[in-house]
Amino acid sequence: MTSxxxxxxxxxxxxxxxxxxxxxxxxxxxxxxxxxxVVLLTVVIVIYPVAYSLWIxxxxxxxxxxxxxxxxxxxxxxxxxxxxxxxxxxxxxxxVVCVTVMGTVVALGSALLLREKFLGRRxxxxxxxxxxxxxxxxxxxxxxYVYSPQFGFSAAVSERLGLDPSNILAQGSVIPALALVHAWxxxxxxxxxxxxxxxxxxxxxxxxxKVDGVRLMGRFRYVTLPYIRLPMAIFLVLIGGxxxxxxxxxxxxxxxxxxxxxxxxxxxxxxxxxxxxRLGSGAAMSWILLVVVVALTVGYYxxxxxxxxRDMKEET
Amino acid sequence: MSIRRKVVVHxxxxxxxxxxxxxxxxVAIVSITPPNEFxxxxxRFWPKVPDLTNYPRLLGxxxxxxxxxxxxxxxxxxxxxxxxxxxxxxxxxxxxISLIVCVPAAYALARLNLRxxxxxxxxxxxxxxxxxxxxxxxxxxxxxxxxxxxxxxxLVITHLTITVPxxxxxxxxxxxxxxxxxxxxxRVDGCSRFRAVTxxxxxxxxxxxxxxxxxxxxxxxxxxxxxxxxxxxxxAQTFPPALASMFFQVSVPTEVAAATCLGLLPxxxxxxxxxxxxxxxxxxxxx
Numbered sequence: 186m187t188s189x190x191x192x193x194x195x196x197x198x199x200x201x202x203x204x205x206x207x208x209x210x211x212x213x214x215x216x217x218x219x220x221x222x223v224v225l226l227t228v229v230i231v232i233y234p235v236a237y238s239l240w241i242x243x244x245x246x247x248x249x250x251x252x253x254x255x256x257x258x259x260x261x262x263x264x265x266x267x268x269x270x271x272x273x274x275x276x277x278x279x280x281v282v283c284v285t286v287m288g289t290v291v292a293l294g295s296a297l298l299l300r301e302k303f304l305g306r307r308x309x310x311x312x313x314x315x316x317x318x319x320x321x322x323x324x325x326x327x328x329x330y331v332y333s334p335q336f337g338f339s340a341a342v343s344e345r346l347g348l349d350p351s352n353i354l355a356q357g358s359v360i361p362a363l364a365l366v367h368a369w370x371x372x373x374x375x376x377x378x379x380x381x382x383x384x385x386x387x388x389x390x391x392x393x394x395k396v397d398g399v400r401l402m403g404r405f406r407y408v409t410l411p412y413i414r415l416p417m418a419i420f421l422v423l424i425g426g427x428x429x430x431x432x433x434x435x436x437x438x439x440x441x442x443x444x445x446x447x448x449x450x451x452x453x454x455x456x457x458x459x460x461x462x463r464l465g466s467g468a469a470m471s472w473i474l475l476v477v478v479v480a481l482t483v484g485y486y487x488x489x490x491x492x493x494x495r496d497m498k499e500e501t
Numbered sequence: 502m503s504i505r506r507k508v509v510v511h512x513x514x515x516x517x518x519x520x521x522x523x524x525x526x527x528v529a530i531v532s533i534t535p536p537n538e539f540x541x542x543x544x545r546f547w548p549k550v551p552d553l554t555n556y557p558r559l560l561g562x563x564x565x566x567x568x569x570x571x572x573x574x575x576x577x578x579x580x581x582x583x584x585x586x587x588x589x590x591x592x593x594x595x596x597x598i599s600l601i602v603c604v605p606a607a608y609a610l611a612r613l614n615l616r617x618x619x620x621x622x623x624x625x626x627x628x629x630x631x632x633x634x635x636x637x638x639x640x641x642x643x644x645x646x647x648x649x650x651x652x653x654x655x656l657v658i659t660h661l662t663i664t665v666p667x668x669x670x671x672x673x674x675x676x677x678x679x680x681x682x683x684x685x686x687x688r689v690d691g692c693s694r695f696r697a698v699t700x701x702x703x704x705x706x707x708x709x710x711x712x713x714x715x716x717x718x719x720x721x722x723x724x725x726x727x728x729x730x731x732x733x734x735x736x737a738q739t740f741p742p743a744l745a746s747m748f749f750q751v752s753v754p755t756e757v758a759a760a761t762c763l764g765l766l767p768x769x770x771x772x773x774x775x776x777x778x779x780x781x782x783x784x785x786x787x788x
Contacts, residue, residue, distance in 0.1 A: 212613050212614060213613075213615060213616055215609075215613065215694050215695075216609040216613040216615040217609075219605035219606055219608060219609035219613075220605075220606045220609050220610065220615070220621065222602045222605070222606065223602050223606035223625065223669055224606075224621070226665055227624070227628065227665065230658055230659075230662050230665075231631075231662050231665075231666075232628075234636060234639035234643060234662075235628075235631065235635075235636070237639040237642070237643065238635065238638050241638060241639060241642060291520075294513075294517075295517055298510065298513045298514060301510045303507075303510045303511055303514050304511065304514075305514065305518075306514070309514055309517060310780075311773065311776045311777075312518060312521050312522065313517070313521050314773065314776040314780070315521060315522075315525060315769055316521060316524075316525075317772070317779075318768045318769055318771065318772030319723065319768060319769070320719070320723030320724075320768075321725075322723065322725035323723060323741075323761075323765055323768075326744065326748070326761050327524045327525060327527075327528050327761070327765075329748075330524070330527055330528045330531055330754075331523075331524050331527060336539065336540040336544065336754060338523060338524070338527040340544060341543075341544035341545075344543050344544055345543075369524070377780050377782075378782075426630060430632035430633060430634065430635075432632075432633065432634050432726055433725035433726055436729070437745065437748070451632060451634045454635070455634055458634075458637075458641070459637075459641070459730060464638060464641070464642060467638055471634060471638060474632055475630070475631065475632060478630060478632070479630060482630070
């Protein structure tokens with residue numbers, strides 16, 4: 186991204202005194218003036234609370250008296266030493282993998298489809314914005330009606346097929362079932378921006394590959410994939426981050442159940458903080474969650490970019 | 502295109518449309534299912550006698566059922582109506598503040614050669630990585646001492662923590678995609694820096710700013726975690742926690758379905774109307 190030249194020509198003709206004044210202030214000052222409100226707001230409503238939560242994570246408060254005392258790293262030590270914490274963290278990672286795989290398959294599939302010409306393409310292009318517009322909480326409410334064994338759409342379909350309507354949100358299948366809802370909601374965003382990249386690939390490349398006898402999968406591997414590698418990496422980071430911190434969807438569909446089988450770290454933090462009133466412990470765990478998310482993101486980018494570079498070298 | 506490919510593409514299109522629409526349409530169907538047909542076996546895909554009475558009853562009116570019986574307003578109507586009004590108020594204020602603050606900043610970050618530009622942009626975007634559940638904890642402590650729990654003001658503040666970084670991010674990529682030298686032309690014509698922005702840049706980015714506004718509104722309208730933790734049960738309760746309370750209380754599923762439809766209609770309509778602008782959101786623009 187390049188910034189455009191905004192240096193004024195030496196003799197800018199100015200019509201009003203105000204124009205003359207504001208032409209004289211430097212680019213940097215003018216820019217700072219425009220950015221200042223966001224900086225101020227970010228400091229007050231984001232950076233300060235986050236710093237404050239770091240402090241909270243080092244304290245232990247008594248839910249009855251409300252008094253808190255400094256305990257150092259005790260909350261972190263307790264969290265890292267508890268089996269339940271590791272169980273919820275593992276569950277979170279499993280959930281992230283499920284959401285990422287399903288979301289990517291749907292997003293890439295939709296994008297590849299929408300690149301083709303077919304009847305009703307424009308309508309479909311507009312339709313797929315709907316799940317995205319709903320956010321995850323609303324998607325969860327909607328899927329309550331799809332999954333319900335008493336009155337769900339899935340129950341109605343399995344009845345027609347002569348199957349017993351089973352409870353999709355049962356212990357064994359609850360994580361993939363939740364991940365499906367998340368993928369349903371988030372994939373349209375990925376479809377749109379993968380499509381934007383796909384449309385930049387020159388048609389001739391495919392024709393050439395076809396002439397050379399490269400099959401469909403090969404054309405995807407050698408023509409399409411190099412183009413979409415970066416947008417894909419960004420989409421994966423976005424959806425992975427979303428999944429790692431998912432809360433509302435789980436609250437609505439299962440509330441961590443059945444039997445804790447969908448208690449991800451986010452939900453565990455919610456229970457610990459707002460139901461058990463242990464703010465310090467909740468804050469400590471949310472910092473660990475943040476560190477995990479950031480570490481995974483940075484690690485993933487490193488790997489993705491290195492693989493990308495290696496492939497480029499192979500091809501040249 | 503070969504016939505085979507054509508068939509495959511059309512079948513895939515039908516599958517994608519079904520995948521997208523079935524969950525939404527199903528909730529709407531449940532919401533117009535009369536109580537005596539609800540959950541009766543075998544499950545029906547369309548009610549014999551569609552019954553729209555849930556909607557007026559949720560909005561606090563009496564309604565006449567298809568069999569001619571006069572039905573009382575729903576017991577949850579004030580919960581839902583207040584929720585919808587509060588959501589609308591909060592979302593409008595959040596959208597206005599977000600735009601006022603973010604449009605100039607995004608412009609400056611995209612088009613001016615500022616010192617600290619990269620660092621500033623990165624910091625703002627990095628705040629998006631914060632898990633919402635993690636930011637609720639300090640706000641919970643701060644709001645109880647400031648008396649902002651259970652107020653619309655408090656909720657607006659928490660929503661701004663999400664919308665501001667988001668809009669700066671997408672706004673910066675929007676403004677960066679405008680043709681270079683746009684301002685210089687205006688400056689040559691005698692505009693001041695400020696007027697070059699208001700008279701040339703802003704009008705040229707109408708669709709982008711509209712998309713930013715729609716995204717801010719949707720984000721606030723749909724926000725659940727903060728609203729649940731800070732405003733549940735208060736007079737400032739927005740729609741999502743209101744729906745949650747109705748959901749987890751004793752309630753009729755068809756009525757909950759109708760309430761869901763009422764609350765989801767605004768974002769769905771907004772997204773459908775402005776989808777062309779939303780599609781231009783480019784999350785890849787900033788590298």
